[in-house]
Amino acid sequence: MTTTTTTNTLPAAKHFTLQQLADGVYAAIVKEHMGAFSNGGFIDLGESVLVIDAFLTPQAALELRTLAEAITGNPVRHMVNTHWHGDHVRGNQVYADVSIIATEITKNLMAEHLPARIAAIKEQAPAQLQALQDQFDNATDDAQKQAFAAELTQFHEIASTFDTLKITVPNVTFENKMTLHGSRRSAELITLGGGHSPSDIFVYLPQDKIIFMGDLLFVRTHLAFWNANEREWIEVLEQIEQFDADRFVPGHGPLGTIEDVRANKQYLLDLHQLVETHIQNDGTEAGLADLNIPSAYEDWDFYSMFPGNIQKLFAQLKAQ
Template identity: 35%
Template sequence: MFLSRHFNCVPLVEGIYCLEAKEQGGAMSNAGLIDMGDYTLIFDTFNTPQAGKDLRDAALYYFNKPIRYIVNSHWHGDHVRGNQFFSDEVIISSSRTRELMIKTQPDWLARMKKLLPNLEEDLTKLNTSLELKLNDSKQRELLSQIGYLQEIKESILTLEVTLPQLTYDRKMTIHGSARTVELLSVGTAHTECDSILFSPSDSLAFVGDIVAVDNHPLVVDGNPLSWLEALTYVERLDVNIIVPGHGPVTQKHYLQQIKRYINDIIHISESLIREDMNVDVNHIEIPEPYLGWNYGSIFYRNLEFLAKAASN
């Protein structure tokens, strides 16, 4: 088995692996390896160059064949910043995802380089917070933040923004000698444009961040109503295995859980407006079904975003 500090390698079906992010590494999100028969296809490339390097090494370790295609599901950095280790391969995304990468990623890197001197101070504060008596969920979140900053610190000086060379708008079909996969744009959901990879012969889909398992999904860069439509679209596919952008691999039924979460935060945010609570979300308790989920702070970011959007 290939070992990495960034991810665990989880076999799904013959020729397909989920590389599941570890909490303390530089991956931050999940990626996928797909044996197409005569070449390898990779879905998403993690958050840092160092995780991207291990991703490349894992692909060669498991399949020992040329890597031909890399797919970026959406523009968020934790899914594209390992791209630089695949500059000789063909990187694919939707047209809008590439545009958003051009708009956001160089600016992010420039800002982070300026903030590099402050990272040590931030790490010291977080480590001090760990000494307090916190619940398990908050402890995990702090440890994850510390790991994230340590990995970011390592990556900033070596990161090269690497863009997709091939784009599509709605659907792209990729044929290999072992299987055929479909890249499908589901439109606005978690971001302005999210793509999934569907392997019909395996009844399996890599769905990026339109699904997060046991993690609060972030809505502030997308639209919750069209996100619900995207989830319904995936439900209609002949798919059993769902590989989320964050958290462990799940099955089709979990799409209903994400739908419930989105509907719940919509209803809570609407109630804030009705009660004229000035978009103050801090007094709201996380609903019981989501109490054990990671990144509880995202719940409050989501509520604030939705409440403000509803009040405008």
């Protein structure tokens, strides 16, 4: 088994921290509030490099591409979008000259939804900026000021892209599996359907026993259900448990193990049971506000996702 290292020989980055997982395999673990928002990574195939995901901003994507080519000495020839959500694809324009790979479903969802979503973000930006600035100005202690300052930093990172942002959809698609071969290793791009989104890709490196999971995995972080199918997500995780892998790069959170994959599956099962019991007890949608985060997940990040997650489950279960 290859150990994970973060060494002084790796260049410092503004938007993420690079962690070497194997010779030629690197995870880019996001730095909070710096404009990347989600994790990514890159893989040296031998003569070329595969990049996983394009972050929330083009400047974060450009930084990763630049470092990937400098560290490996090889050109980036492929970039894969694990799914269609903005924090994984809004840097795609940096890769317009290479193969941008996704499923056909992901490509279509990007083309259908991103223009309106980005237009709405731009329209709402002035009011959001003023609200954040007011919160910062009215903060009563140092901790609050630091939190709002961080939010302002991220906001400005995003807003700085508004005039130059170009929606760039994938130009290569596949249905079930696509393997990229190189002299150093092969990378298997696999979709087992939906889960976190209507179509999710993970990248499996059998030689290195590593899987880049995209948002199929959140490590010690509340999962995001807004576009998810909870049953399909569980089924996908159960299949991934059968892969010969011992290190997992999540879409959000620190590097994980198979235990984190199992913890995500249990989170899905536990929230399902929580909401199902609520419904069986004649609980209402308004009554969801009285449900507490299960104790096993009280210290997980992104706790603000919990109310939306149980609301989504409530709607799905009531519709059955």
